[in-house]
Amino acid sequence: MPLDVRVATSMAEAASLLASDQRTKLLSGGTLVMRDVNEGRLLDGTLLRITDPAFRQMNTSGARIELGAGVTLAMVLNNRDLAYLHAAARAVGGPAIRQMATIGGNLFAETPYGDFAVVLLALDAQVMVQSGYSSARAIALEDFLNARERGVSGLVTSVQFARPQHAADFRFCKVSRVKPKGLSVMSIAAHLPNAGGRISQARIAYGAMAPTPVRARGVERALEGKTLDATSIQAAKAAALEGTRPATDAIATDWYRREVLPVHLGRLLTAEGH
């Protein structure tokens, strides 16, 4: 039975269709699923499209940001309220890919893709997942990514996170061999809120340093309660590799990734060259 296409007019309908047939795949921006179609990895089953406007809705003016899973990276770039995310959104693909690639799809992109998921991880985002006709439940992005390899059931409807208090608290860098567009040697996102000049509840996340985006807990511990200075940055660099499991691929070896990670982390924290 060849591939079929269905259209769901509501998220509840889409979640129900996904739950009822494991061979049904959600087609959001198409940048992941259509590749599989073109390369013959996806030959049968159903591609599901969603026309519910809520799937592409953004609530960006308040303290709590919500981005529908179908929001594209171009939509992020066109939204002034999300200026602190523009550098990260611009780091994904070229303009045509950004017109198509979605926030929700990025959560499923395999390393070394998925740089925007790294950003969301550093923002402590929650993923809203709907199963069948029940209401959506919130899952911490870190748990969601850990479960991804086992296969996530349900429909990702949106992601939510708290707006950084100051845009300067949020930093991102993508290291690639080709500029301005290239696959990640690694990407690093850092959210560094501070209280009275001391870092409080830092969140650092890496892309392409493990099978999924990961938190850099050693770095977060090293920075907690410290001022951002040469001493604390040195401690952060010393803890940079904790929890990493980089792969060797066409872009870089695992050895190279480990060698250069502390360098780029240090530059990001000192805001040099990023």
Added chain:
Amino acid sequence: MAKTPVQFRLNGSERAAFTDAAENLLTTLRRSLNEFAPKYGCGQGTCGVCTVLIDGEPQLACLTLAVACEGRHVETASGMAEGPNLHALQVAFMDNFAAQCGFCTPGMLMAARALLDRNPSPSRQDVIEAIAGNICRCTGYEPIIRAILAAAGAHGQQRA
């Protein structure tokens, strides 16, 4: 397997075709509508040779579901000229030797047009970012960048 009808505007003309349900737009354009300007390169969204404008925005035809284009406006490099008059970008590509083998050219032109439609006076960096998703293996990019900047200048002179 039953075919699915799809109808959209292609370079200003209403066109219709019967497609396989999961067929990509590039296949529909090339096989059903004899529109050969967009090329099949990688099929992965990496090379940009299939770049088209859909409702004025650049998208990759190889990753776009054809039936999702129902009722929309698809533009390719074939629709850039107005009768015998080439678009300023096409003239600039010739004048600046921005095409060598020509395989990437239709995609480059559409990426460049999307840029100039939005930003008529781009900087060099704007141009570099606009064609970042399009691969050229012949010219080394510099003639293409020069051509796009020249076309922007020509456009500006026409407006003045």
